[in-house]
Amino acid sequence: MADAFSLPKRPSLAVRVFGPFLLLRESWVGMIGLSLVLFWVLVALFAPVLAPFPPNAPLMALQVPGADYPTAPSTLIDGVPAAEICAAIPGNAAQVDCGTFWLGTDLVGRDVLSRIIFGAQQVLIYAPLATFLAYLVGIPMGLWAGYSRGMADAVFSFISNVILSFPVLVLYVLILVTLPRSAAIIVAAVVFAAAPGIFRIVRGLAMDLRAREYVAAAETRGEPLWYILFMEILPNARGPLIVDAMLRLGYVIITIGTLAFIGLGMPPPDPDWGRMIAEGRTTINFMPHMALFPCLAISSLVLGFNLLADGLREVSLRD
């Protein structure tokens, strides 16, 4: 009897996992976005290899883009002899001209390009982390409130209304003025401010999906609450949520940058695009490169996420 039923072949893992991503090929907007994001991810990953100089070393102040960095091999840069650094630069035969400040240096003499490259690490660690944690908070609350309604919904909705009624930056100012400033606190503040928005979206999706018959089918066989929320409802909300996550990631990058710009960001000295812009502001009228290049960096990364979101939305609407 058992032999009568032979199992059909299962589609390969590669098809199941990467199939959906192949769809993105059909949206050129999405592909540009993906390229921009991947570019910055690679830059962040290979920052130590790519950066010509240590990011925090004061080398020569106020150099314009393209200026060379002549130095004696024995000069110490961050405690390392310049010769070693110079030797690490590919194709650099002359040990005297240690390198070029392709994007100039800042007031203290740090290489702008290296700081932008290392700054990418900072952005691409904290922003995704904060966004992810915000979803971790917002999704279960939103699912529960949207599916069960009642008291849970009333309480969570009121809390999120209160938080959302603060203009975002005002909220951050209040939090960061009262609490000691550190990377952990900034991430926590972002989670606190972003989770209510995620809660609202998830709640709306759950309210829509709870009326589906497959949810009723799960109820009629007595499935527990967690199963209905996370196995029946959540998978079907993933499309809009992925798009939202991309948009939100871009927005969190802006937020973290803005906090640094207004002086409430990560503590110095590690490179941070927002703080670089703030520092470059004073010289914008005669040496604009200090502010301008970090501006382009942050804008291109945010643009990448926004285009990616748009492409994903376009593709997901097709079928």
Place this chain on the structure above:
Amino acid sequence: MGRFRADWEGPVLECRDLSISYDTRAAQIPAVQDFNLVLNRNETIGLVGESGCGKSTVAMAIMRYMGKNGAITGGQVLYKGIDLATLTDAQLRALRGNEIAMVYQEPMASLNPAMKLDRQLMEVPIYHDGAGEEEARRRALDMLAKVKLPDPERVMASYPHQISGGQQQRVVIAMALLSQPSLLLLDEPTTALDVTVEAGIVELIAELAKQQETSMIYISHNLGLILETCDRINVMYSGQVVEEGRVADVFDRMRHPYTRGLFGAIPLPSADKTARPLRAIRGQLPLPHARPEGCYFGPRCDHFQAGRCDQGPIAMESVDPDSNQGARCLRWDEIDWARDEEGFTQAPHPTFGEEVLSVEAMKKYYTLSDGSLAAIIAGKQTRQIKANESITFLAREAETVAIVGESGCGKSTLAKVLLGLETATDGQVNFHGQDLGKTQVQRRKREDVKAMQMVFQNPFDTLNPSHTVGAQLGRVIRKFGGINDGDAVRRRVMQLLDIVKLPADFYYRRPRQLSGGQKQRVGIARAFAGNPTMVVADEPVSALDVSVAAAVTGLLMDIQRSYRTTLLFISHDLSLVRYLADRVVVMYLGHIVEQGTTEEIFSPPYHPYTEALLSAVPIADTSIEKKRIILEGSLPSVIDPPKGCAFHTRCHRKTEGLCDRETPPKIAAGPGHEILCHIPLEDLAAIEPVIVQKDKAAAARG
């Protein structure tokens, strides 16, 4: 402008070899091919076919409204002798809504929600006839009266959502008729409406067809409606007309196997689940880009001849030149059409076992929180919706009990209470002798949950799009079966797929790769996974095409028969209920107004509501004569139900001063046959039957 002559004597509309295609990213898809039609003045032609056959595409092509990616790729549409392809934009505007007007499927969506109806109506004479405000208003009011809307002034001042669905459709019809068009296109105008409301609209359309100097094209999937409204019929299949002719000819002497298949698949009063079961058309409608060579119906046809039916395109052949009947079939005069009538496999009459479900005086009230200022001041915070009022009935092993009623009658609430998604406010729900009425599904014992399962209505909604078929069925088996071993679960899933006649490779398919009928089969497999003793089926086939519905119905009944399951079949379709039910429960606004065996329900004495329902159901059989009973008004709201008898506001047999004051008594018309009515049993018994089958031969002669 002014290209269309008012005194045109020839055919109003002619389609010659019309072909329509849609461009998609993948390819050009031929939606309609080689479509011919001649519509004379005052004639009504029905376009009938299952979804995807191209019938709506034709209507949109006539309006030259096909979106960016649709185009006429061949042939012509001539309106009053003028090729519509030659029209300028201005001429097209003068055509639309003026010469040719249209009525749509969903009236609510067709009306602008943010605009009062007076503006929407008055636009038509203002833009087409240059009428002034006053004249336009007067004409709009007149037309609203003509489509029999009570209180036209009030309707004019309303927004669409403030009137009922039936009234909205009357407004859309009025809007279409305001410019006295020569051609009216009706695209499934009653599909979104309840049966009794539909009956009113159909009557109105039939009347207008007679009065106005308007020709009509009536698009529908419902053969019964075509019979009630049309002179001629075009049967479409996969983008082509496969048969055309006078309605009576095609209904009584169809000469295309597909037409025959359609009639075999619909539950006519002559069908019977034991003696003459429904016959589904095997296979599926081919996708537009994957049509077979030769006859498109070939792969599904019982009379298919290889080497002949699969060679080259098939032309329309004339069957009867006098009546212009034609069929797109090479073998129409070779097939023995009479023989096909016989040869049914007879199933034994079921014997019912012991009582499985007994609902006693069950009530379900919802409380509606009312936050309006007036309510707060009056000190009453809530209002009650009486969704189910004193429901009493029982169901036995192997029995099919149908719950019948229109939207808002409380049949879905009843199902929810039975399954434990809601708890009863009062009364008992005894399942295998144990009261479950107050126990929510999460608190029920696994044995009870597994013993009562449900088949859902909407094929697009019934399966979770994120999980494979195998995973979904597997979950149910693990949950109910006590089977946890992976291989054993998979084997059981395969077994279930086999029971519902689906191939094993559906295991890894996702719901979007399945057709509607296939999804419903998986839904049935899911309900039967735990070997339930009772299955509640909530309109399981109402969203499916006729031929598919017949197959799914048949499957459901076969499984029920072999497992001796109690089936509670919720439906608004009386024809289907008559076909498959053993006993029927008729509900109206939360009350059971009548219950009894199927024969008792379908013959007098009737409850007046049952009588009206029976009369409203369109039947695609020329030998049936029906009494016309059109109910007034629309369904009252459950929030504010009428006093006395719930049905008195629409009843055609009500007694003033009695029915609107006193709750009607339960009359016992026989063992198990109960009617909730003030009218004495003798009077009810004296009512003539609504549906009478004439002698088939006499009908053909007459």
Place this chain on the structure above:
Amino acid sequence: MLVLVARRFGSMILVMLVVSMLTFLALEADPGNVATKVLGPYSTEQQRDIWMERNGYNDPLPERYLRWLGNFLQGDFGESTRFRTDVADVLWPRLGNTAILAVATMALVIPLSLVLGVLAGMREGSATDRTISVVSIFTTSIPEIASAPILTFIFVFLLGILPGTSSFQDGFSITQLILPTLVLVLYDFGYVTRMTRASMAEVMTTNYIRTATLKGLPYRRIIVKHALRNALIAPFTVVMLQINWLLSGVIVVELFFAYKGFGALLLEAALNQDIYVIEACAMIAVFVAVGTQALSDIGYTVLNPRIRFN
């Protein structure tokens, strides 16, 4: 309708109360801390005790909150430690300056984004639509902290036609208003444009637009009378909620251009621990945000007959 307005304002007051409690708790829960901030880090223990005694900071928390709230409602926000004057004296002029900036921004954003959004959504997928959509994605991707330097670079450094600061030192000047406004408009209009476009595009695919077309109405009337009325309901709420975002952008812009506005005041107060100014600024910002939210909800109901008559 009246009930709805009353209910909406009721919930607005409730939110404001909770916000005031949170703000108060965050900044004044610990009286010693307040004293330190007011008197400075070099004050003696004794000085602080005297100050706390004199200003009622030894009273229980609820009492202090109620007194604070009472004063606040009467417009008495306390005394600024940084400006050495009543908070109200600094606050109101600053708020006026920010209002100028906000009005100028909205006056540009609303017409610009509605027109562009409608044009794009009218014919979905057309060249106009794609151009407008991509441009608006671009501009919303450039945060204020980036667009301010970039625009300054272009108009001040390269072209030299606009002033780089907007401190209004020699009185109000239109040219000084241009760059801050431009920065805010650039970042804000894209979002509203995209919402308008989405709403318009959705309306254009509805059955009632098909009905209007097949009635033979001229295209202009279909757009103006049938589509716009429905399509502009959603953007209306978005525009109102935009004011909440604007208040954040204002902080950056005012800081960058040394614009003497409300946002710069909040920031200055925050960096200098001037708690009474922070409190006043936060409360006013939330009041504006919550108020516009309530207005947007009410407006949505007024515009949407399906809700209005129910």
